[in-house]
Amino acid sequence: MKLFDSHAHLEDEQFEEDREELIQKIQQEGIEKFISAGYSLKSSQRAIELAQRYDFIYATAGISPNDIPQTEEELWKILDEIKKIAEQNSKVVAIGEIGLDYHWNTENKELQKKAFEEQIKIANQLDLPIVIHTREAVMDTLEILKRSEVRRRGVFHCCPLNRELVKEGLKLGFYISFCGPVTFKNAKNANEMIQMVPKDRMLIETDSPYLSPEPVRGRRNDPRNIKYIAQKVADVKGLSIEEVANVTYQNTKKVFHLKDERRE
């Protein structure tokens, strides 16, 4: 069984002490590939550096809604840099995470929307898919996606447990990625969301070092825990874990247009 963790942050400071060692262990446990996702200019650069050192690691570059600078002028500067690094590095497989977050930030909605739309344009120009982060911003997220024509589509990272968003996202051609919270006993809607997403549109991710799934909830997360999310999806969908691993592996390759098959 080989697994693909479609979204982690191995460039995060929480891995400073044992990153290299951990990457060895991750590989030994059947995690064939993972994507280290950027969310700021600095984290995008660090994700790219990591991806350049290892064949089986890929990167995304983008400014998340929680990392928007104070002024529009600064925003344009940073987005120029994001475009440059994404264009220059072949291991960048998407623009992300980008989107809207009205849970953590409500005072800069307009700037968040601008950053989101502008990064969709960058994705279209570079012919890359996007990785969407959205929280408590259902209507605005859908409105921007509908009007922007995201050419290569992409994925809703860490499945928003919102029926409308998942339904419309699927209609627009996006993939949905499930993460740790779907394993929580009190996760509202989690089973329903898993049922809603067809097999050929689902991805799995850890979002490490955050959001550890049961039974390791509360500890630092890492890509080896992807098996718990695969198992949960398998249980709800009545599939074997091997089938979930296989289908999400293929879907991840497809949405991010990966050709490298070094180990097959």
Ligand code: NI
């Ligand atoms: Ni993330």
